[in-house]
Amino acid sequence: MGEVKxxxxxxxxxxxxxxxxxxxxxxxxxxxxxxxxRFEQRRQRLIDVVSQERDRGFFTVAAxxxxxxxxxxxxxxxxxxxxxxxxxxxxxxxxxxGTYLRLWNQLPDSLVRKLRQAYRERTMYRGDTENHWxxxxxxxxxxxxxxxxxxxxxxxxxxxxxxxxxxxEEWLNRWMSTTAxxxxxxxxxxxxxxxxxxxxxxxFDFAKDPVMKRKAQMTADLLFADFAAEHLNGNYCxxxxxxxxxxxxxxxxxxxxxxxxxxxxxxxxxxxQESRYRPRYRGGWETVFGAMSSYxxxxxxxxxxxxxxxxxxxxxxxxxxxxxxxxQEKNPPVYKxxxxxxxxxxxxxxxxxxxxxxxxxxDVTYRSDKPNNTIFTLHPFYSGRELAMFFxxxxxxxxxxxDRYHLVYTDPNKWNxxxxxxxxFQHKNAIIVLYSIDKNANHQHIDGFFPKNLDERIEHSxxxxxxxxxxxxxxFFPLRPYQWIExxxxxxxxxxxxxxxxxxEVGSSDEDGTFEAFRNHVMQSKPxxxxxxxxxxVNYETRRGDVMKxxxxxKRRLNGKAIDFKTYKFFNGPFIQSExxxxxxxxxxxxxxRELNFKKATxxxxxxxxx
Amino acid sequence: MCxxxxxxxxxxxxxxxxxxxxxxxxxxxxxxxxxxxxTVGLFVTTDAGATWxxxxxxxxxxxxxxxxxxxxTLWSACGNGxxxxxxxxxxxxxxxxxxITEALKIKIEALKPAVxxxxxxxxxxxxxxxxxTWKEENKGFLKPFVxxxxxxxxxxxxxxxxxxDGVYLSTNGGTGWLRVGIDGKGVRTIAQHPVIxxxxxxxxxxxxxxxxxxxxxxxxxxxxxxxxLTVYCIACDRSNPDILYVGTHGGGVYxxxxxxxxxSPRVKGLSNLVVHSLVVLPSNSSVLFxxxxxxGLFKSSDGGEHWSFNSQEEAQVWGLWAK
Numbered sequence: 052m053g054e055v056k057x058x059x060x061x062x063x064x065x066x067x068x069x070x071x072x073x074x075x076x077x078x079x080x081x082x083x084x085x086x087x088x089r090f091e092q093r094r095q096r097l098i099d100v101v102s103q104e105r106d107r108g109f110f111t112v113a114a115x116x117x118x119x120x121x122x123x124x125x126x127x128x129x130x131x132x133x134x135x136x137x138x139x140x141x142x143x144x145x146x147x148x149g150t151y152l153r154l155w156n157q158l159p160d161s162l163v164r165k166l167r168q169a170y171r172e173r174t175m176y177r178g179d180t181e182n183h184w185x186x187x188x189x190x191x192x193x194x195x196x197x198x199x200x201x202x203x204x205x206x207x208x209x210x211x212x213x214x215x216x217x218x219x220e221e222w223l224n225r226w227m228s229t230t231a232x233x234x235x236x237x238x239x240x241x242x243x244x245x246x247x248x249x250x251x252x253x254x255f256d257f258a259k260d261p262v263m264k265r266k267a268q269m270t271a272d273l274l275f276a277d278f279a280a281e282h283l284n285g286n287y288c289x290x291x292x293x294x295x296x297x298x299x300x301x302x303x304x305x306x307x308x309x310x311x312x313x314x315x316x317x318x319x320x321x322x323x324q325e326s327r328y329r330p331r332y333r334g335g336w337e338t339v340f341g342a343m344s345s346y347x348x349x350x351x352x353x354x355x356x357x358x359x360x361x362x363x364x365x366x367x368x369x370x371x372x373x374x375x376x377x378x379q380e381k382n383p384p385v386y387k388x389x390x391x392x393x394x395x396x397x398x399x400x401x402x403x404x405x406x407x408x409x410x411x412x413x414d415v416t417y418r419s420d421k422p423n424n425t426i427f428t429l430h431p432f433y434s435g436r437e438l439a440m441f442f443x444x445x446x447x448x449x450x451x452x453x454d455r456y457h458l459v460y461t462d463p464n465k466w467n468x469x470x471x472x473x474x475x476f477q478h479k480n481a482i483i484v485l486y487s488i489d490k491n492a493n494h495q496h497i498d499g500f501f502p503k504n505l506d507e508r509i510e511h512s513x514x515x516x517x518x519x520x521x522x523x524x525x526x527f528f529p530l531r532p533y534q535w536i537e538x539x540x541x542x543x544x545x546x547x548x549x550x551x552x553x554x555x556e557v558g559s560s561d562e563d564g565t566f567e568a569f570r571n572h573v574m575q576s577k578p579x580x581x582x583x584x585x586x587x588x589v590n591y592e593t594r595r596g597d598v599m600k601x602x603x604x605x606k607r608r609l610n611g612k613a614i615d616f617k618t619y620k621f622f623n624g625p626f627i628q629s630e631x632x633x634x635x636x637x638x639x640x641x642x643x644x645r646e647l648n649f650k651k652a653t654x655x656x657x658x659x660x661x662x
Numbered sequence: 663m664c665x666x667x668x669x670x671x672x673x674x675x676x677x678x679x680x681x682x683x684x685x686x687x688x689x690x691x692x693x694x695x696x697x698x699x700x701t702v703g704l705f706v707t708t709d710a711g712a713t714w715x716x717x718x719x720x721x722x723x724x725x726x727x728x729x730x731x732x733x734x735t736l737w738s739a740c741g742n743g744x745x746x747x748x749x750x751x752x753x754x755x756x757x758x759x760x761x762i763t764e765a766l767k768i769k770i771e772a773l774k775p776a777v778x779x780x781x782x783x784x785x786x787x788x789x790x791x792x793x794x795t796w797k798e799e800n801k802g803f804l805k806p807f808v809x810x811x812x813x814x815x816x817x818x819x820x821x822x823x824x825x826x827d828g829v830y831l832s833t834n835g836g837t838g839w840l841r842v843g844i845d846g847k848g849v850r851t852i853a854q855h856p857v858i859x860x861x862x863x864x865x866x867x868x869x870x871x872x873x874x875x876x877x878x879x880x881x882x883x884x885x886x887x888x889x890x891l892t893v894y895c896i897a898c899d900r901s902n903p904d905i906l907y908v909g910t911h912g913g914g915v916y917x918x919x920x921x922x923x924x925x926s927p928r929v930k931g932l933s934n935l936v937v938h939s940l941v942v943l944p945s946n947s948s949v950l951f952x953x954x955x956x957x958g959l960f961k962s963s964d965g966g967e968h969w970s971f972n973s974q975e976e977a978q979v980w981g982l983w984a985k
Binding site: 136139140173174175176177178179184188203208209210218221222225375376377443444445446447448451452 | 687688719720721722723724741742743753754755756759760763764766782783784805807826848850867892894911912936938955956
């Protein structure tokens with residue numbers, strides 16, 4: 052059988068063509084299918100699409116064997132995966148055993164032996180990030196469970212089956228507990244969501260220990276719920292760790308979007324355009340393990356993800372990844388704030404360095420048929436010291452090293468960055484973002500992303516910039532002079548003052564009526580900035596009459612009252628509640644309550660009226 | 663023939679072959695997740711760098727440093743933890759669990775090769791049974807990031823740690839630590855002079871070289887002539903106690919001929935000036951190797967006067983150790 056080379060764009064196009072057919076929610080609504088049957092169709096469709104792939108990988112093999120397509124080709128592909136020395140590591144560790152456990156009854160003995168051999172001879176690098184460790188220890192747990200009672204000589208790391216199992220179990224338990232009490236270090240990542248979710252679903256499917264199985268299910272519930280509360284039509288909204296530039300400026304290209312489509316049924320695939328959705332190699336096909344899993348999304352979480360009938364404020368606490376030097380705390384808290392409506396979401400982290408390299412501090416993301424449906428600003432910061440906070444290599448060498456992998460770390464035009472010179476203050480659909488940039492900083496400007504495909508972008512003499520994308524309205528007030536730079540898909544807004552900032556309000560036709568009414572309403576107020584000496588203070592009265600006063604490195608005051616981040620709960624919103632450290636997460640869709648108790652490893656569900 | 667210090671004050675005269683262990687953290691040819699990475703990991707030479715043999719795992723596990731115990735056992739400090747080999751590097755066992763990661767250095771007690779200390783991003787860990795079990799030993803550290811450890815060769819319960827916060831001393835085999843100098847500064851490396859027992863050196867981030875001539879009680883900067891003040895490594899000439907070398911960030915190799923009082927650059931032929939590891943050949947102190955970050959390994963046969971590229975193109979030669 053000849054190998055057909057298909058470009059990434061071509062594959063994306065294929066995916067669109069195949070997926071856009073009978074399984075869109077639009078058509079679903081017309082046929083009155085149940086949520087469950089819609090999911091069933093989507094998962095079958097996904098397996099079918101991926102089974103037509105020619106790209107070598109465990110997920111392609113799994114899809115082909117599951118769909119009964121190209122079996123000989125799939126087995127040959129799997130054989131090459133077991134013998135090819137150009138692949139390995141933590142992703143191999145979990146995807147190889149996941150493929151084996153799902154499909155062992157279709158594999159010839161020779162291939163089973165080769166898969167086993169891989170865990171004896173291959174170097175399985177544990178990695179240096181949270182998702183690496185989840186992949187590594189999930190793989191090792193399941194491999195040790197599959198081949199128990201083997202001595203140290205039979206494993207790549209010189210540990211016996213029992214030692215590997217115990218170590219993996221211990222770490223996984225610890226990670227799940229941390230995730231459920233103080234949050235992830237790689238929190239809310241639109242990319243690495245998949246590398247947490249795929250191992251958890253594999254663990255749920257194949258862990259023999261019922262407690263581990265249940266905890267994997269609970270963790271999957273938690274990660275889905277975490278996404279769902281900040282989900283709008285396939286977009287993972289607001290602030291994130293570990294977000295890649297292409298996904299930041301085009302949120303539906305993020306791998307998490309495919310999981311949203313599979314489990315939440317959004318966005319409507321018929322509306323997707325090729326330019327908008329490009330499931331990159333690292334993101335797409337892991338979802339096949341989800342499609343093959345026996346895990347089912349609880350109704351409560353599905354409602355969380357899709358019911359946007361009422362606007363709401365949702366806050367969360369997360370943590371940074373381990374700070375190994377130059378800090379006072381190992382895992383300082385991250386405070387997230389999201390305002391969600393039917394048409395848009397405005398979300399933010401508090402600012403500062405909360406995550407190295409790939410932080411996305413804030414954005415407004417809106418429901419749209421067009422790509423690049425987001426607006427945000429950032430300061431493109433980089434420093435070896437920032438990296439050395441989180442990585443053990445030498446600080447003077449780290450920036451160049453990180454640039455080798457991430458390409459844009461030192462780039463003045465990058466679209467992802469943490470910065471010690473950036474802070475936010477959000478209240479509902481208004482946000483103040485301040486920048487106090489050190490005169491010795493590598494890059495001394497701030498940038499804003501404005502998609503070119505906005506329906507309107509108006510620079511008003513009042514100083515406000517008004518934007519309209521369909522029924523969503525954005526008012527953006529630069530506190531300092533700026534310029535526009537035309538780029539391929541966007542207008543880059545740039546301002547070079549060191550003491551700087553913006554004020555932004557978001558609205559919609561539902562909330563504000565016409566665009567003109569929104570503009571007139573917003574223009575009744577004008578942000579006032581004081582940047583004398585070391586001070587950087589902004590006062591602003593929102594169009595709803597709330598007074599926000601924000602001092603950089605100082606207080607955030609709402610209507611005269613200081614905001615205290617320490618009062619933030621682990622989760623706090625209409626759909627999900629949890630006290631930090633409790634390990635108890637309670638979700639509701641208004642009718643039903645689902646409670647995850649990680650300390651007792653229990654799941655309870657009840658009707659709300661019975662509570 | 664060379665002198666080998668084997669125990670408290672006892673110097674053994676012994677014929678032997680020099681062996682150099684080169685730990686390559688990464689290279690521009692490396693690909694994350696790949697098994698076939700022959701450009702990273704541990705390399706060993708027994709012919710003064712004419713040939714290097716890759717030993718152990720070919721996959722990338724972030725190999726920072728490798729050292730051999732007096733019983734021939736090899737220990738590697740890696741991202742995956744601490745690895746140990748009892749068959750000259752042909753097979754390895756990860757001795758540590760999930761608790762230990764980002765091991766930057768491993769130091770083995772000379773007379774008790776089952777006792778080893780790991781310097782890690784999370785502090786010091788100790789094993790007394792050849793890596794079967796490990797114990798965290800961080801009592802007393804204000805900031806536990808530890809880049810390097812030196813075991814006092816005359817008093818093996820006396821340890822110095824290069825921390826992010828200065829030099830720390832333990833007098834009880836790591837049970838407790840007390841800061842003894844270079845307060846608040848990031849210390850990258852620490853070394854005891856191989857001949858003069860009370861002479862210690864510490865290389866720092868941005869603060870240059872510090873010396874202690876009283877067994878670690880007091881520490882003073884000794885930077886005359888040293889322009890590049892981030893010092894990653896220190897090497898001593900056993901045959902001439904006054905000759906020392908340091909590897910710096912941006913300034914390549916510096917040499918001192920007066921016991922560390924003054925320094926002058928030795929960079930001719932050194933095309934990469936970020937030198938992270940240095941070793942003097944035990945049997946011939948004119949021969950040096952300098953490991954660079956992203957420039958590979960360089961060799962000098964004339965005490966650092968001239969350098970030439972030796973191997974590992976574009977590699978990060980993080981650690982060098984010789985016996």
